[in-house]
Amino acid sequence: MNGVIFTETLRRGWRGMLWWGIGLGFLAWLNVIAVPNVESIQQIAGLLETMPPLMMQMFGVTDIQFMATPEGYLALQLFAFFPLVLAIYGGSVGMNIVANEEDRGILDMLLSAPVPRWRVLLEKALAYAVLIVGVVALLFAWVWAGLLMVPEIAAQIDMGELAVATFGMVPQTWIVMGAAALFTGLLRSRGLALGLVAAFVVGSYFLNTLGGAVTDSILATLRPLSYFSHLDSAAIFNGNVQWGALLLPALATAVGVGIGMIGFQRRDVGA
Amino acid sequence: MTLSRRTASDIITTEKLTKVYSGSKKALDSLDLNVEQGEVFGYLGPNGAGKTTTIRLLLDLIRPTSGRAALFGLDATADSEAVRARIGYLPAELNLWNHLTALDVVRYMARLRGLGDIGFARQLGERLAFDFNKRVKSFSTGNKRKLGLILAFMHKPELLILDEPSSGLDPLMQQTFNQLVMEAKANGQTVFLSSHVLGEVQAICDRVAILRHGQLQEVARVDSLTHAHVRYVSLRLREPIPAELFAGLPGASDVRIDGSAAQFQYRGDIDPLLRAFAPYYVEDLRLHEPTLEEIFLTFYGDAPAAEGRENGQAPHNSALSGAHKEAVR
Numbered sequence: 070m071n072g073v074i075f076t077e078t079l080r081r082g083w084r085g086m087l088w089w090g091i092g093l094g095f096l097a098w099l100n101v102i103a104v105p106n107v108e109s110i111q112q113i114a115g116l117l118e119t120m121p122p123l124m125m126q127m128f129g130v131t132d133i134q135f136m137a138t139p140e141g142y143l144a145l146q147l148f149a150f151f152p153l154v155l156a157i158y159g160g161s162v163g164m165n166i167v168a169n170e171e172d173r174g175i176l177d178m179l180l181s182a183p184v185p186r187w188r189v190l191l192e193k194a195l196a197y198a199v200l201i202v203g204v205v206a207l208l209f210a211w212v213w214a215g216l217l218m219v220p221e222i223a224a225q226i227d228m229g230e231l232a233v234a235t236f237g238m239v240p241q242t243w244i245v246m247g248a249a250a251l252f253t254g255l256l257r258s259r260g261l262a263l264g265l266v267a268a269f270v271v272g273s274y275f276l277n278t279l280g281g282a283v284t285d286s287i288l289a290t291l292r293p294l295s296y297f298s299h300l301d302s303a304a305i306f307n308g309n310v311q312w313g314a315l316l317l318p319a320l321a322t323a324v325g326v327g328i329g330m331i332g333f334q335r336r337d338v339g340a
Numbered sequence: 341m342t343l344s345r346r347t348a349s350d351i352i353t354t355e356k357l358t359k360v361y362s363g364s365k366k367a368l369d370s371l372d373l374n375v376e377q378g379e380v381f382g383y384l385g386p387n388g389a390g391k392t393t394t395i396r397l398l399l400d401l402i403r404p405t406s407g408r409a410a411l412f413g414l415d416a417t418a419d420s421e422a423v424r425a426r427i428g429y430l431p432a433e434l435n436l437w438n439h440l441t442a443l444d445v446v447r448y449m450a451r452l453r454g455l456g457d458i459g460f461a462r463q464l465g466e467r468l469a470f471d472f473n474k475r476v477k478s479f480s481t482g483n484k485r486k487l488g489l490i491l492a493f494m495h496k497p498e499l500l501i502l503d504e505p506s507s508g509l510d511p512l513m514q515q516t517f518n519q520l521v522m523e524a525k526a527n528g529q530t531v532f533l534s535s536h537v538l539g540e541v542q543a544i545c546d547r548v549a550i551l552r553h554g555q556l557q558e559v560a561r562v563d564s565l566t567h568a569h570v571r572y573v574s575l576r577l578r579e580p581i582p583a584e585l586f587a588g589l590p591g592a593s594d595v596r597i598d599g600s601a602a603q604f605q606y607r608g609d610i611d612p613l614l615r616a617f618a619p620y621y622v623e624d625l626r627l628h629e630p631t632l633e634e635i636f637l638t639f640y641g642d643a644p645a646a647e648g649r650e651n652g653q654a655p656h657n658s659a660l661s662g663a664h665k666e667a668v669r
Contacts, residue, residue, distance in 0.1 A: 074452070174431070337402040
């Protein structure tokens, strides 16, 4: 029956989504209300300025003058840190698509029903994609709630740009889920797939960080390969939204899920 | 798909079905098997014989290295979805979503099968004294087994594939399970079950296949296996038994003489046996037909600690091999 796995996955996953959204949102809310005025932001920017360039890059600081603005502060506190945390959520739900049930032997029972394997993977991936949107939406709600408590900061934030930057983390999280769908669709070994997903996230993170810091190296050339590089919150807050770059991870997710579906359809299942 | 070995009444047909796992020996080696509609077919073999591999191939969970399998005349791989719609499956080790209740699991699997009404599942639950409201993680092995049986039977499939169905069931539930299988058979459903419990197989199966090291050893009707004109004979005379006595008794084999007592296997009519001992005073003479378990063990005489050796029959059966196998054939 079409959609049964999708709805069942949503039914089972909404509580997890809620907890992740509440947890991450609370952290974001704390970050927002911690600086009630522009002066405190400038103090933080001054502190950051004393850091070595590579360290600043690792903290997501590219332009110290921009960092001294409310938008720059949000770009630093939210969009340098939360994509990495959301990658954990994306990876964990990605492993739920195939690997966890296969590893526990549950998939045998599921696949004894008249459901093609590719649809199992597709419906679950779609459901988790929706749940990822839910987590980010909750995160956005908390940030908004925080800004309502710091009107001086809120007055200088364009909520539309904030929404674009926040929801820009959705494709960033999807791609991690897509990587998990790809590797677990192709491989029976849960451990190997998990290792590859972790390598993908960590590798992307360091490629983005080092490529941004060392501008005259091969790493800078390769930096666009890092999915982290596609969310440029500073550019978004400056009114320069690059939709193509922002949505490229979504396209890569679709490709990853598609290849995962083909691989899963063709390989042996279970131990 | 057309398999040359398939007949119109076959529900399962395999042709040279082979599975080699990467880096290991053949888990299944050129299996040729036919299971007919409406029969209860027992699939016997110790651990590692290839029973579960066969079942997983039939369900398209794994793909054959070579050879083919067809169910209902449909290819097990190419037409897998259509095949699985007509199958009820119970795995040897049932793993389900621990945080769900049994009712959640039944409803989910029912929806996947397009089954709107779970009334029959509830009936099965009543017969198996099963509580649908408990979470899977709280279930004992026996209760998990009951849930697995409910999931396999609830949509009244044309073919039931049951891997070690009664392990973990208490004797009462074992009896209920036997009844369920008999009812399924009466409804025209086909049952393919693997088992180590040979008493169960003997009680409910029409035919059995015996598998060893991935190779089919034997396929026979249960009644032909157990009534194959081989009998165990225990004899006690008043005086020591002369060994040459058996020289004139061609149906006797595997003779063991201990003073005035003897044990041997015997094929053929009884009259020559009685005449051979007529000159002696016979204190005791006992004949019995081998059980399926004893027959099963003849195929595993040199298998180390095969799980079929559960009832302490091994010493007796080790003497059984040749004659009985020949008799079965």
